[in-house]
Amino acid sequence: MVFVFDLDDTICETDGYSEFYIKKFFVEHNLPYKQIATDVRFAESKFDWSVDEALKWYKTYGDEMMLEFPCKKNAVRCINSLHDSGHRIVIATARATDWHTKPEEITLEWLKKVGLKYDKIYIGRIDKEKICEEENADVFIDDDIKITQRVAEYFCEKKDKHCFLMTTNYNKNLPIGENVERVLDVADMLKKLNIKAKNR
Ligand SMILES: [Mg+2]
Numbered sequence: 223m224v225f226v227f228d229l230d231d232t233i234c235e236t237d238g239y240s241e242f243y244i245k246k247f248f249v250e251h252n253l254p255y256k257q258i259a260t261d262v263r264f265a266e267s268k269f270d271w272s273v274d275e276a277l278k279w280y281k282t283y284g285d286e287m288m289l290e291f292p293c294k295k296n297a298v299r300c301i302n303s304l305h306d307s308g309h310r311i312v313i314a315t316a317r318a319t320d321w322h323t324k325p326e327e328i329t330l331e332w333l334k335k336v337g338l339k340y341d342k343i344y345i346g347r348i349d350k351e352k353i354c355e356e357e358n359a360d361v362f363i364d365d366d367i368k369i370t371q372r373v374a375e376y377f378c379e380k381k382d383k384h385c386f387l388m389t390t391n392y393n394k395n396l397p398i399g400e401n402v403e404r405v406l407d408v409a410d411m412l413k414k415l416n417i418k419a420k421n422r
């Protein structure tokens with residue numbers, strides 16, 4: 223089978239981990255911003271700062287923190303197990319140079335560091351339903367509700383396709399799209415697909 227995985231908040235813990243670096247930025251620059259929300263998407267929406275200020279923070283710490291992002295529970299073990307069993311693993315990330323300074327370099331370095339096995343990676347703003355079409359994907363997973371909805375609509379005309387939403391802090395109470403199934407982690411997704419993953 224062909225699996226297409228999103229990266230941020232699907233394979234790695236992005237949003238929550240970024241908060242540490244936001245607070246560091248505030249202290250280092252003596253900034254007065256306060257946290258105004260917790261369960262929202264994107265770290266920059268959690269504080270009473272402007273997008274420009276948030277961008278400055280990301281350009282300062284983005285590369286450093288991206289290299290430190292922890293993997294989500296079970297992600298590397300399950301994906302590597304799929305790869306070892308002959309499934310094709312495709313990673314599709316929308317990381318781009320508007321927020322990131324070196325998205326490609328840093329992403330490839332992080333994947334190497336965590337030892338994730340994959341066959342192909344798309345980095346940049348490419349519609350994920352187009353990637354699924356190009357790759358003839360069977361399974362797609364992402365934490366973005368709108369993206370999963372669009373892929374589910376694309377899958378709808380085809381047989382035996384599966385679209386999953388990775389549960390995150392910000393999306394856990396939001397309604398999800400038709401023909402999208404919510405999962406807690408990659409192991410939960412494999413269980414729903416009836417695929418057994420090796421322990422190592
Ligand atoms: Mg994501």
